[in-house]
Amino acid sequence: MEYRILGKTGLRVSVLSYGASPLGSVFREVDEAEGIRTVHTALDLGINFIDVSPYYGLTRAETVLGKALRGIPRTQYVLATKVGRYGDQEFDFSAARVTASVEESLRRLNVPYIDLIQCHDIEFGDLDQVVNETIPALRRLQQQGKVRFIGITGLPLKIFRYVLERTDVDSILSYCRYALNNTQLVDLIPFLQEKQVGIINASPLSMGLLTNRGAPAWHPASEEIKQTCARAAAFCREQGVDIAKLALQFALANPDIHTTLVGTANPENIRKNVAWMEEPLDEELLAQVQQILAPIHNQIWLSGRPEN
Ligand code: NAD
Structure with a gap:
C-alpha cells in the first residue's frame, strides 16, 4: 500500500481508503458481521483511512464501524466522520448541534478522539454560518483534544473556494468529481495545493454508476448519465474487464489526490480493489471507455441551496 501525507495535517493516509457509508445499508441491506469483516479486511490490507458520517444509515454506519474498531489500537487507523447532516433533508450546522454531534459520534465509534471532523454537504447550509459558527465550534473541540483536524465536504466545487477564502480548514472531501465520467x-x-489543504476524492465508482450492478435507485444522476455509464460497463464486460477496475485505477493514478475513498460492505471487493491497484491500467481500453462517456463527461446533478 502506498501512503501520502494529507495536506498540512501530517496525517499519513493510504492512497486507497475505506468509505463506510455501505455499513449503513445505503446501497443494499448489509449483514453486520459481513460489514465488520470488511473493515478488518481493509485494515489487514494496509488501508488506514476510514470515512463515515452520522447520516449514513441514520447512525447505523457509525455504530457498526464502532463495533468493528473495538480492540484495534487507536494509532492503527485515521478516522474521519462528519457533522451537520442527519437525514436526507435534515441539516443543522449550529454550534450547539455540531458540538453534541461530535460527542454522540465519539460514543458510537467507541474512540477517545476523531482525527478529522468534516462539515457534511455544506451546500445545504448557510456557508457563512459554516465559516462563522460551525468551524469555530469545531475548533473549540479541537482545543479539548476531541478532534484533531477540520474539513468540509460537498458536491459543488465552488463551496470549497468560498470557505477557504474566508477561513482555514485542513481538508476538503469532493465526490463524483474525479472519476471516468x-x-x-x-x-x-x-x-487547494496553494492552501496546503488535504485532498480527499470520494466515489471513484460514481456511487455505483461505474459498476456492473449499476446505480442504486436513489442515485441523483440523470437517465442519460445512467444509461451512458451502463453502456460503458457493458463494453468493458465484452472485453472481459470489470468497469470498477478501470474506474478505480483511473482515479488512483492522479498523484495530486492524497486519498481516494471507495465504499463497500463486501470483503471480497476490498481484496479485489487492493489487487487491482497493483495491476497496470489498460490505456487502450481507457481511451475507448472515455469515448463512450464523452457525451456526458463532466455532467453533474444539482445539490444543495440554489445560491451555493
Ligand atoms: P463509490 O463510488 O465508492 O461506490 C460504491 C459502490 O461501489 C458500492 O455499491 C460498492 O458495493 C461498489 N463497489 C466497491 N468496490 C467494488 C468492486 N470491487 N466491484 C464492484 N463494485 C464495487 O461510492 P461511495 O461509497 O458513495 O463513496 C465512497 C465513500 O466516500 C463513502 O462511503 C463515503 O464514506 C464517502 N462519501 C462522502 C460524501 C460526502 O461527504 N458528501 C459523498 C459521497 C461519498
Missing part, C-alpha cells in the same frame, strides 16, 4: 476536481487542485 467527471474530472472537474482537477481545476480546483492548484488552489
Whole structure:
C-alpha cells in the first residue's frame, strides 16, 4: 500500500481508503458481521483511512464501524466522520448541534478522539454560518483534544473556494468529481495545493454508476448519465474487464489526490480493489471507455441551496 501525507495535517493516509457509508445499508441491506469483516479486511490490507458520517444509515454506519474498531489500537487507523447532516433533508450546522454531534459520534465509534471532523454537504447550509459558527465550534473541540483536524465536504466545487477564502480548514472531501465520467476536481487542485489543504476524492465508482450492478435507485444522476455509464460497463464486460477496475485505477493514478475513498460492505471487493491497484491500467481500453462517456463527461446533478 502506498501512503501520502494529507495536506498540512501530517496525517499519513493510504492512497486507497475505506468509505463506510455501505455499513449503513445505503446501497443494499448489509449483514453486520459481513460489514465488520470488511473493515478488518481493509485494515489487514494496509488501508488506514476510514470515512463515515452520522447520516449514513441514520447512525447505523457509525455504530457498526464502532463495533468493528473495538480492540484495534487507536494509532492503527485515521478516522474521519462528519457533522451537520442527519437525514436526507435534515441539516443543522449550529454550534450547539455540531458540538453534541461530535460527542454522540465519539460514543458510537467507541474512540477517545476523531482525527478529522468534516462539515457534511455544506451546500445545504448557510456557508457563512459554516465559516462563522460551525468551524469555530469545531475548533473549540479541537482545543479539548476531541478532534484533531477540520474539513468540509460537498458536491459543488465552488463551496470549497468560498470557505477557504474566508477561513482555514485542513481538508476538503469532493465526490463524483474525479472519476471516468467527471474530472472537474482537477481545476480546483492548484488552489487547494496553494492552501496546503488535504485532498480527499470520494466515489471513484460514481456511487455505483461505474459498476456492473449499476446505480442504486436513489442515485441523483440523470437517465442519460445512467444509461451512458451502463453502456460503458457493458463494453468493458465484452472485453472481459470489470468497469470498477478501470474506474478505480483511473482515479488512483492522479498523484495530486492524497486519498481516494471507495465504499463497500463486501470483503471480497476490498481484496479485489487492493489487487487491482497493483495491476497496470489498460490505456487502450481507457481511451475507448472515455469515448463512450464523452457525451456526458463532466455532467453533474444539482445539490444543495440554489445560491451555493
Ligand atoms: P463509490 O463510488 O465508492 O461506490 C460504491 C459502490 O461501489 C458500492 O455499491 C460498492 O458495493 C461498489 N463497489 C466497491 N468496490 C467494488 C468492486 N470491487 N466491484 C464492484 N463494485 C464495487 O461510492 P461511495 O461509497 O458513495 O463513496 C465512497 C465513500 O466516500 C463513502 O462511503 C463515503 O464514506 C464517502 N462519501 C462522502 C460524501 C460526502 O461527504 N458528501 C459523498 C459521497 C461519498
